[in-house]
Amino acid sequence: MATHDAGSNLTPDDAREALSLADTEEQATVNRPVPWWYFPILAVMILGVFILNSVEDPAPSVRWIIVTLAVGVPVTMAVLVGRITFNQPGYRGVHTRWGWTIVAIVIAAALAITPVLLAGAIGSWLWIACGSVLAVLIAGFGIAYWRRYPRA
């Protein structure tokens, strides 16, 4: 049972090793492995949505395609994120570490809002520029994440 003295023989190296072991397990619960294609697909979809927004006055013959994609891609993205992020068999209520999550949300929101506010004055290419930056960030983060937490 719990004691104050049982750890008195512990060396700093033992403590460091035990803390490292605990950190690894905590991280492995919070950062669940994802399929390798998850982040690249997400990046492509994000870029697609931004490109769709950059299209000005589409011809009537392609307008319905753009509208369908403009609705369909975000819905598909939402389903994908929901299934990968919240559907982890074997786990209930994995704790989210909000620090970096909030930073990522703020960056994504800034890149999404910028063309909404400025594309009219600067040009619709701003949608493609912001979409490309966001897609690269997602893909880059995804590659780093997948290397660190590969699927077992």
Add this chain to the structure above:
Amino acid sequence: MPEARFDELIHAPHRLRICAMLSQADGIEFSEIQTRTDLSKSALSKHLSQLADAGYVAETAFVRQGRSRQLLSLTPTGLAAYRAHRASLQALLDQSE
């Protein structure tokens, strides 16, 4: 900052790993813990029983996809003990530096 208190029961490597993984979720299934620790069913059951006897781990039975499963979670006492144990390890490291 939790009170630093070394806990011999938690300090054993497999039990430390189990407590650490459970500390970051509301519950993890037995089979998943077994996969991650690479322990046999009987060995894992023994570790979990020791933690449950101390009041550190709670077990809930439920059915998913037609199969009965066990969901393990840290109790508030277990979470406090785990955090206090971590704090004691950190304190030892801090003293040595």
